[in-house]
Amino acid sequence: MLKKRIIAVVIVKDDIVVQSIGFRKYLPIGKPEITLEFLTSWGIDEIVYLDISATKNQKLPNYEMIRRAAKKCYVPLTVGGGIRRMDQVHELMSAGADKVSLNQIAWSEISFVKEVALAYGNQCVVASVDVLKTSNGYKVYDYTKKQATGMDPTDYAKKLADYGAGEIFINSVDRDGTYLGYDLDLIQSVTNSVHIPVICCGGARNAADMVQVFSKTNVSAAAAANFFHFTEHSVNVSKSIVYKNENIRLETHANYSENTFDSDMRLTKKDDKILEEMLFLRIEKETI
Amino acid sequence: MKICSRCLYSELHPLNITFDEEGVCSGCRIHEEKDLLDWNARFQKLKQITENYRNQSGNNYDCIVPVSGARDSYFIVHTVKNVLGLNPLLVTYNKHYNTDLGIRNLANLRIKFNLDIMTLTVSPETVKKITRGTLRKMGSIYWHCIAGQTVYPVQVAVKFKIPLIIWGAHQGIDQVGMFSHLNEVEMTRKYRKEHDLMGFEAEDLIDEFDGIEESDIVQFRYPHDKEIERIGVRGIYLNNYIRWDSKAQHEKMIELYDYETGEQTRTFDTYNDVDCFNYSDVHDYIKFIKHGYGKVTDHVCREIRLRRLSREDGIKLIKEYSIKEPKNLNQFLNWIGMTKNGFKFILDQHRSPKIWFRNENWEWELKNPDPFQNENRRKSEVDQVRLALVENECKFRHTPNKRTDFQDEKYILIGKGYYQ
Numbered sequence: 133m134l135k136k137r138i139i140a141v142v143i144v145k146d147d148i149v150v151q152s153i154g155f156r157k158y159l160p161i162g163k164p165e166i167t168l169e170f171l172t173s174w175g176i177d178e179i180v181y182l183d184i185s186a187t188k189n190q191k192l193p194n195y196e197m198i199r200r201a202a203k204k205c206y207v208p209l210t211v212g213g214g215i216r217r218m219d220q221v222h223e224l225m226s227a228g229a230d231k232v233s234l235n236q237i238a239w240s241e242i243s244f245v246k247e248v249a250l251a252y253g254n255q256c257v258v259a260s261v262d263v264l265k266t267s268n269g270y271k272v273y274d275y276t277k278k279q280a281t282g283m284d285p286t287d288y289a290k291k292l293a294d295y296g297a298g299e300i301f302i303n304s305v306d307r308d309g310t311y312l313g314y315d316l317d318l319i320q321s322v323t324n325s326v327h328i329p330v331i332c333c334g335g336a337r338n339a340a341d342m343v344q345v346f347s348k349t350n351v352s353a354a355a356a357a358n359f360f361h362f363t364e365h366s367v368n369v370s371k372s373i374v375y376k377n378e379n380i381r382l383e384t385h386a387n388y389s390e391n392t393f394d395s396d397m398r399l400t401k402k403d404d405k406i407l408e409e410m411l412f413l414r415i416e417k418e419t420i
Numbered sequence: 421m422k423i424c425s426r427c428l429y430s431e432l433h434p435l436n437i438t439f440d441e442e443g444v445c446s447g448c449r450i451h452e453e454k455d456l457l458d459w460n461a462r463f464q465k466l467k468q469i470t471e472n473y474r475n476q477s478g479n480n481y482d483c484i485v486p487v488s489g490a491r492d493s494y495f496i497v498h499t500v501k502n503v504l505g506l507n508p509l510l511v512t513y514n515k516h517y518n519t520d521l522g523i524r525n526l527a528n529l530r531i532k533f534n535l536d537i538m539t540l541t542v543s544p545e546t547v548k549k550i551t552r553g554t555l556r557k558m559g560s561i562y563w564h565c566i567a568g569q570t571v572y573p574v575q576v577a578v579k580f581k582i583p584l585i586i587w588g589a590h591q592g593i594d595q596v597g598m599f600s601h602l603n604e605v606e607m608t609r610k611y612r613k614e615h616d617l618m619g620f621e622a623e624d625l626i627d628e629f630d631g632i633e634e635s636d637i638v639q640f641r642y643p644h645d646k647e648i649e650r651i652g653v654r655g656i657y658l659n660n661y662i663r664w665d666s667k668a669q670h671e672k673m674i675e676l677y678d679y680e681t682g683e684q685t686r687t688f689d690t691y692n693d694v695d696c697f698n699y700s701d702v703h704d705y706i707k708f709i710k711h712g713y714g715k716v717t718d719h720v721c722r723e724i725r726l727r728r729l730s731r732e733d734g735i736k737l738i739k740e741y742s743i744k745e746p747k748n749l750n751q752f753l754n755w756i757g758m759t760k761n762g763f764k765f766i767l768d769q770h771r772s773p774k775i776w777f778r779n780e781n782w783e784w785e786l787k788n789p790d791p792f793q794n795e796n797r798r799k800s801e802v803d804q805v806r807l808a809l810v811e812n813e814c815k816f817r818h819t820p821n822k823r824t825d826f827q828d829e830k831y832i833l834i835g836k837g838y839y840q
Contacts, residue, residue: 145438146438148436148438150438151598151599157440157449158438158446159438159446159450159597159598159599159600160435160436160437160438160446160596160597160598161436161598162435162436162611162614162615163614163619166610166613166614166619167610170608170609170610173645358603359603361599361605362599362603362604362605362606363605363606363608363654364606364607364608364609364648364653364654364655365645365648365649368645368649384645385645385646386645386646386648386649387649388649390650391649391652394472396604398469398604398606398654399583399652399654400472400652401472401473401583401584401652402583402651402652404475404476404477404479404480405477407480407581407583407651408477408479408480408581410581410650410651411580411581415646415647415650416646417644417646417647418644418645418646
């Protein structure tokens with residue numbers, strides 16, 4: 133069986149990495165290349181790099197910045213934001229992207245999904261779908277217009293899959309930055325409607341939410357953005373927690389297998405006796 | 421240039437900053453939490469976290485507290501020892517640019533709180549070599565201070581198996597609202613590399629040109645991931661759990677423990693960074709050259725947000741202080757062995773082209789000599805988000821100098837710790 137994946141979403145606005153809260157409030161974090169460097173060294177499975185200001189500001193993707201960041205990234209890198217034409221996809225692939233994420237262009241011109249899939253293969257196309265929970269049920273959300281469309285996300289996902297999308301990246305707008313956990317009903321309904329892998333995003337507070345979404349839905353990857361910025365080795369720690377329940381990769385030398393965590397999934401202190409014994413122990417550095 | 425319609429930070433802030441529809445910066449928005457959160461409940465959370473770290477065997481300390489003697493040190497130690505009742509090990513990186521006042525304050529801190537302290541003093545020749553390298557590479561004379569302050573506590577944590585480090589305020593939260601207080605952000609090597617070290621880890625300084633070898637940077641090297649993991653090292657920030665007000669805190673420390681204040685060259689704040697000849701002087705002047713703003717802007721923004729200073733008075737202070745020439749430049753040049761011309765040449769390489777240009781006489785000129793020229797036109801926008809003052813004046817206290825007979829003009833590497 134395929135292993136489940138833990139994915140970090142790096143949200144870039146006006147060339148800086150930000151935390152996104154409710155698709156409208158943004159807090160500045162730093163440079164993409166530093167974020168990618170550390171996420172990689174912390175053992176993330178994949179990175180999704182989303183430039184959320186490119187399409188809105190009618191700008192091209194910042195290839196130079198992506199190239200610089202991709203140099204620090206040794207895991208599959210999906211890049212999205214501002215993609216409208218095929219030559220941009222070529223340029224992104226040469227800048228170091230392994231896949232592209234299509235959101236706005238897929239919505240306005242679904243044949244483009246097919247075009248990219250034909251050129252680079254289905255595995256290269258991640259179709260990104262923002263979803264808002266409305267009084268009429270879940271609806272696809274148009275972030276450029278800041279409103280919900282009439283489209284049902286499961287129908288839309290099916291359509292995207294038919295046009296050659298390799299994966300569906302489903303993002304819950306109303307859970308964005310709320311730390312209320314993933315929207316399990318939404319995720320389950322989308323995974324039931326398509327046969328391609330689904331990545332879920334929006335609302336994760338810590339690894340406990342990832343454990344939950346893997347146990348309650350058939351999602352293939354759990355993604356999170358904000359909370360990976362909060363603590364040291366956030367990815368190693370989260371994976372060590374998910375690893376106890378799920379078949380995932382955990383290959384970092386610092387794997388937190390002997391540590392314990394509190395209800396917020398933050399580290400707790402080791403027993404004094406264990407710490408004291410460590411005074412005479414050599415801790416080997418990982419050598420590659 | 422975009423300037424926040426509430427505080428006076430511009431979009432050029434080196435920690436990065438975002439603005440919302442009202443033109444208010446992320447720092448001001450996160451600062452609003454200080455008046456919204458239930459700080460009693462937040463403090464209970466801190467207690468709960470730290471209680472878990474209390475040493476049970478009697479053979480070790482409960483936590484590590486990094487101190488300098490100035491900048492919130494007293495308040496942090498007061499909180500950890502006398503409020504939370506923990507037994508901390510104090511650690512301090514010797515920044516070499518010590519003033520006598522700084523040495524006095526640190527000695528007084530150690531004695532008043534009756535605590536153990538460990539000091540790392542790297543050889544001055546090594547520090548000078550590294551500082552020549554960081555000046556050339558990133559135009560910084562402070563890299564070694566910040567690198568030392570942020571790495572030594574972690575090294576001690578790993579060496580002596582003390583997993584908890586307690587810091588004061590997280591600058592990213594307090595200045596630009598990088599995180600919400602509720603995110604309970606912890607110390608990361610990532611933040612250190614990107615923001616504290618300006619992207620340069622100790623290893624990145626090894627360079628034949630600068631004559632810096634591996635053996636020179638040993639003391640600045642971060643423990644490896646496995647060590648951090650095995651010990652379970654965690655660094656927490658008090659400002660996520662305590663409503664942070666540096667001015668009020670320092671004033672309390674003056675009352676309780678006789679904290680000594682000092683006049684500073686490039687800011688009106690007499691409490692922070694009085695331990696250093698360079699921080700509010702040469703270092704801050706360099707900051708102005710590089711980023712177009714100085715520490716005075718940080719202090720003004722902080723006081724505006726805490727509702728003690730009006731925007732208009734803040735602008736006056738920034739205009740007054742940010743252009744002040746450093747007083748201690750010759751002292752620094754003597755120490756490092758560099759001419760003024762050489763120093764200027766190096767700094768010119770690091771002038772931000774966003775801020776400076778060469779005029780027809782090939783002299784450097786500010787592109788925008790008055791960043792606040794649009795203030796009148798912005799009045800309605802500014803008034804819309806203005807905070808009402810809660811204190812009518814923003815006065816910083818001046819305590820009497822405890823050693824008036826001493827001419828404080830040389831860096832003190834190791835001081836006796838004058839105490840009365």
